[in-house]
Amino acid sequence: ERKREGKNGAQVYDPAILDRTRERAEIESDIEAALASHWFEAHFQQIVEIETGRIIGFEALMRMRHPRKGLLPPAAVIGVAEETGSIGQIGEQIFEDAIANLARVSRLPGLGDTYVAVNFSPLQFDGHLATYLAGVLNRYDIRPSRLVVEITEAVLMHDNPEIRRILDSIHQLGCRIAIDDFGTGYSSLSYMSRFPVDIVKIDQSFIRSLDGSRKEVAEKSRMLVEGISAISHKMKCAVIAEGVETEDQRNFLREIGVDCAQGYLYAKPLGIADLMTTLSRSNDEPKSMAG
């Protein structure tokens, strides 16, 4: 503990450190309460096929519905949860909520084949993961091909044979594997050849710079995104652009043949009630509205 020398020689605690310690303890106790009282819920964001405007899937994104603080984003929770290990239990609640909600969404016309993409923390990769996933999918009568397991490069970084075995068994089960935030890690390209990857999600930082104010940066970003897309396709991976917010971005992505897009241009992540309302409403609209 860092201490400061007080005026009369007494040791006083640095108030900034004390604040942080208190804040952290509060997050830990919020997480405990949230696990016990089921405050965690999966919100759904559409993933859209650019060419047709058709919804092909949803990403499940963790939210904590705190009775006093309102809806909290993952950034407020994940750091502490990974340190204490509670991310494992949180991840299971989010995954099960995501699969239960996919079952509900599937009953709407035209959405019976959609998938759900769920984020998994490196800490969730143990030898039982594939068996656990299969059990939950089976309980909700959801085909494994309708689950996409999203991993970040943090999972792949150590080239651990155990991780490879786990990913292989998830793959053999029939689920697909997506690399999230692609292009931001240390050796993005090498993971494509060493692991069974089906989908590449181009990080939103690249998409944001596509029509940024600095012309030179925008031009280089366009070349980068086009290159990543070409390599991914060559490796038989489907490509999703993350964080698509403008028509210009969407038009460029369509032009260079990126398969799918996700972002505020299409929809924000929604809780299940809002999602069901939105989806039933857009189902009534003429098809031309979708593109």
Ligand code: C2E
């Ligand atoms: P991610 O997996 O890359 O998810 C995409 C993030 O971008 C989400 O933030 C989403 O709300 C946001 N986003 C989507 N479209 C747009 C857009 O057009 N513009 C902008 N500015 N942002 C957009 P969110 O929900 O705050 O999640 C942040 C990160 O937290 C996720 O990044 C993921 O790494 C992690 N995460 C979320 N849910 C889970 C989970 O259940 N388990 C684990 N382990 N991590 C999760």
Ligand code: MG
């Ligand atoms: Mg993700």
Ligand code: MG
């Ligand atoms: Mg991402």
Ligand code: MG
């Ligand atoms: Mg991210």
